Amino acid sequence: MPTARAPSTDAKTPAAGTLSGPARAMHKLGLVRDIDLALHLPMRYVDETRLAPISSLRDGDTAQVQGVVQECRIETRSRRQLLVRLADDSGELLLRLLHFYPSHQKTLAVGRTVRVRGEVRGGFLGREMVHPEFRAVTAETPLPQALTPVYPASAQLPQAYLRKAVVSGLARAPLHELLPPGTVPPGLPPLRDALQLLHHPPRELGPEALEDHAHPAWQRLKFDELLAQQLSQAQAQATRATLAAPALRAGPGSLAERLRAALPFELTAAQRRVVAEIGADIARAQPMHRLLQGDVGSGKTVVAALAAAVAMGAGWQCALMAPTEILAEQHFRKLVGWLAPLGITTAWLTGSRRGKGRSAMLAQVASGEALLVVGTHAVIQDDVVFARLGLAVVDEQHRFGVAQRLALRAKLGTQTAPSPARGRGGEGAGDLKNHEDEVRAQLEPHLLMMSATPIPRTLAMSYYADLDVSTIDELPPGRTPIVTKVFADGKRDAVIARIRAEVMQGRQVYWVCPLVEESEHIDLQNATATHAELTAALPGVRVGLLHGRMKAAEKAAEMALFTSGEMKLLVATTVIEVGVDVPNASLMVIEHAERFGLAQLHQLRGRVGRGAVASVCVLLYTAPLSPTGKARLKAMAETNDGFEIARRDLEIRGPGEFMGARQSGDALLRFADLAEDGALLQRARAVAPRLLAEHPGAAAAHVQRWLASKAEYLKA
Numbered sequence: 001m002p003t004a005r006a007p008s009t010d011a012k013t014p015a016a017g018t019l020s021g022p023a024r025a026m027h028k029l030g031l032v033r034d035i036d037l038a039l040h041l042p043m044r045y046v047d048e049t050r051l052a053p054i055s056s057l058r059d060g061d062t063a064q065v066q067g068v069v070q071e072c073r074i075e076t077r078s079r080r081q082l083l084v085r086l087a088d089d090s091g092e093l094l095l096r097l098l099h100f101y102p103s104h105q106k107t108l109a110v111g112r113t114v115r116v117r118g119e120v121r122g123g124f125l126g127r128e129m130v131h132p133e134f135r136a137v138t139a140e141t142p143l144p145q146a147l148t149p150v151y152p153a154s155a156q157l158p159q160a161y162l163r164k165a166v167v168s169g170l171a172r173a174p175l176h177e178l179l180p181p182g183t184v185p186p187g188l189p190p191l192r193d194a195l196q197l198l199h200h201p202p203r204e205l206g207p208e209a210l211e212d213h214a215h216p217a218w219q220r221l222k223f224d225e226l227l228a229q230q231l232s233q234a235q236a237q238a239t240r241a242t243l244a245a246p247a248l249r250a251g252p253g254s255l256a257e258r259l260r261a262a263l264p265f266e267l268t269a270a271q272r273r274v275v276a277e278i279g280a281d282i283a284r285a286q287p288m289h290r291l292l293q294g295d296v297g298s299g300k301t302v303v304a305a306l307a308a309a310v311a312m313g314a315g316w317q318c319a320l321m322a323p324t325e326i327l328a329e330q331h332f333r334k335l336v337g338w339l340a341p342l343g344i345t346t347a348w349l350t351g352s353r354r355g356k357g358r359s360a361m362l363a364q365v366a367s368g369e370a371l372l373v374v375g376t377h378a379v380i381q382d383d384v385v386f387a388r389l390g391l392a393v394v395d396e397q398h399r400f401g402v403a404q405r406l407a408l409r410a411k412l413g414t415q416t417a418p419s420p421a422r423g424r425g426g427e428g429a430g431d432l433k434n435h436e437d438e439v440r441a442q443l444e445p446h447l448l449m450m451s452a453t454p455i456p457r458t459l460a461m462s463y464y465a466d467l468d469v470s471t472i473d474e475l476p477p478g479r480t481p482i483v484t485k486v487f488a489d490g491k492r493d494a495v496i497a498r499i500r501a502e503v504m505q506g507r508q509v510y511w512v513c514p515l516v517e518e519s520e521h522i523d524l525q526n527a528t529a530t531h532a533e534l535t536a537a538l539p540g541v542r543v544g545l546l547h548g549r550m551k552a553a554e555k556a557a558e559m560a561l562f563t564s565g566e567m568k569l570l571v572a573t574t575v576i577e578v579g580v581d582v583p584n585a586s587l588m589v590i591e592h593a594e595r596f597g598l599a600q601l602h603q604l605r606g607r608v609g610r611g612a613v614a615s616v617c618v619l620l621y622t623a624p625l626s627p628t629g630k631a632r633l634k635a636m637a638e639t640n641d642g643f644e645i646a647r648r649d650l651e652i653r654g655p656g657e658f659m660g661a662r663q664s665g666d667a668l669l670r671f672a673d674l675a676e677d678g679a680l681l682q683r684a685r686a687v688a689p690r691l692l693a694e695h696p697g698a699a700a701a702h703v704q705r706w707l708a709s710k711a712e713y714l715k716a
């Protein structure tokens with residue numbers, strides 16, 4: 001999933017700016033410590049340990065041969081190519097290079113001995129290899145004794161460089177056995193042996209034996225990884241149990257009750273259930289760490305508002321963070337609308353807010369006058385000091401980068417207990433009032449994270465250590481399901497006609513332009529061109545444009561025009577992805593839908609269907625579709641259910657890629673697969689508590705070995 005991460009979000013990269021070339025690329029892949037290199041395992045192997053006689057080659061074989069160049073010439077008759085005739089004692093082979101440089105011609109000059117590896121095919125001129133790997137050797141150049149590993153690499157990181165780095169990392173990494181006897185399942189090798197084997201398997205083993213990951217060496221790695229995960233979860237839980245938080249309760253007539261009574265709608269049963277779960281959790285004197293997941297439009301905001309009201313009613317401050325300014329502003333408006341009539345002062349903090357306005361806000365936050373603080377990650381910047389933070393809510397938490405989560409975690413340090421003199425109301429803070437003298441009670445705020453990308457529970461547990469999960473599994477009543485249609489881009493005119501019809505009926509429309517990977521510039525060009533095209537095609541219709549390069553104030557102004565209904569059609573890049581709520585919008589067109597991830601498409605679609613009118617989502621694609629692209633669009637057309645979408649996404653991408661986690665380095669499981677390695681997982685679950693109790697040092701060292709670079713993140 002292309003995520004809009006701020007450039008500084010990766011906690012591991014600050015030093016990378018000073019590196020260059022392959023070293024930088026290694027850094028990017030998280031290959032920093034020797035142990036990281038040792039644990040960077042091959043995707044596959046090639047067998048370069050033997051030479052095949054040319055005469056033995058069969059069509060379709062992948063083989064390595066060695067011979068002397070008989071002829072090397074550039075052929076120009078059909079297409080320009082380099083043709084090389086190679087001979088060993090048994091026969092002749094033709095090498096065909098369609099792209100080549102003078103250096104290649106030198107290596108393949110007549111009389112040279114070369115070692116060549118590639119796929120054999122029967123060509124017009126006899127056996128041949130097209131674009132084989134080759135290198136100059138002498139008759140004495142020895143053959144490797146082990147299979148050659150092929151590592152996950154990148155364009156900037158050549159295999160040869162990586163192989164060398166892994167060899168030295170493996171030699172230097174401390175790989176002694178950390179786990180006491182009886183921990184590792186019987187029959188699995190020591191870690192050092194397992195890694196040695198996986199990086200340099202003896203040729204007798206054959207590449208196939210290792211590639212399906214059933215080999216005991218692989219099992220050992222998977223077990224160690226699962227154990228590290230179990231241990232870190234248990235550690236995080238144990239740590240949290242020792243921390244204290246304010247016990248937040250809402251009594252009769254409390255702020256939370258008054259808010260609930262003032263809402264213009266009834267809560268759904270699912271909302272009531274999660275409100276109760278959260279209420280019970282924050283009433284305890286240990287910090288809550290809870291993920292509230294619910295499909296797009298399921299009404300998470302009001303649940304957060306009710307939790308905030310409990311905290312504020314008890315005299316504590318509450319912070320609500322959203323990943324974008326647009327979303328933060330929308331929350332701000334909504335919350336002020338609900339809470340201002342009840343006498344709550346809300347502060348508004350974003351990165352673009354500076355100067356006097358900002359210092360006034362900061363003063364309100366520091367004095368405790370503002371009980372609620374809404375904003376982007378600006379809420380957790382250094383200069384923001386809370387008088388007494390009781391609850392932090394993070395909306396669309398998966399959109400925040402690792403560094404931001406860490407900063408939040410740091411911000412959620414110890415808070416001062418509320419003093420009734422400064423607090424408002426103070427209902428339910430009875431136990432704290434008894435401790436007025438303890439000026440600095442060692443209290444942590446509660447943490448509520450929200451996500452509209454529902455993930456299966458087991459996966460939630462494996463991605464977020466130590467997190468309780470509440471789920472809203474029901475939409476508010478009166479919603480008409482969104483109809484999703486998939487069209488090739490050729491239907492564009494028909495789609496524009498549909499927009500016209502929709503606008504004539506007083507409805508509003510979103511048109512989303514794709515994110516061009518890595519290029520905000522092209523993004524902008526596309527969006528601008530589409531904006532011009534639609535403006536020309538729809539005379540008399542007010543068409544707006546929203547993209548990531550605009551200043552926050554410009555974005556807000558554009559969004560306000562759309563929210564008010566004055567603007568009918570909003571062309572936008574994915575900045576509208578999360579949480580925007582305009583109930584009158586009934587048509588969503590997504591251009592180049594094949595370029596979006598499934599979760600993102602579902603999020604975008606959730607921008608319509610928020611009112612009572614029947615809504616339509618049109619997915620425009622440009623052929624040809626890849627198989628996964630096709631599967632994604634099919635899933636979108638077939639279901640509106642976010643949980644089903646998540647399940648299909650998992651199926652299409654596999655757990656490693658789910659939520660873009662592997663790509664962003666957040667994934668905790670690199671080797672094990674929760675679906676396939678159930679037996680190893682059970683064993684890890686069973687031994688983890690014993691290890692923690694009886695060998696805490698070994699447990700800590702094991703977690704460090706596996707998760708050092710992720711450990712901080714895990715707690716967040």
Ligand code: ADP
Pocket residue numbers: 265266267268271294295296297298299300301302452476477579581610
């Ligand atoms: P999300 O879970 O995607 O964040 P929101 O909190 O933005 O969803 O809610 C979507 C819309 O539904 C909002 O306009 C909100 O006011 C409305 N809403 C929330 N709960 C209910 C309810 N129980 N009944 C009717 N409308 C509701």
Ligand code: MG
Pocket residue numbers: 300301395579
């Ligand atoms: Mg939301």
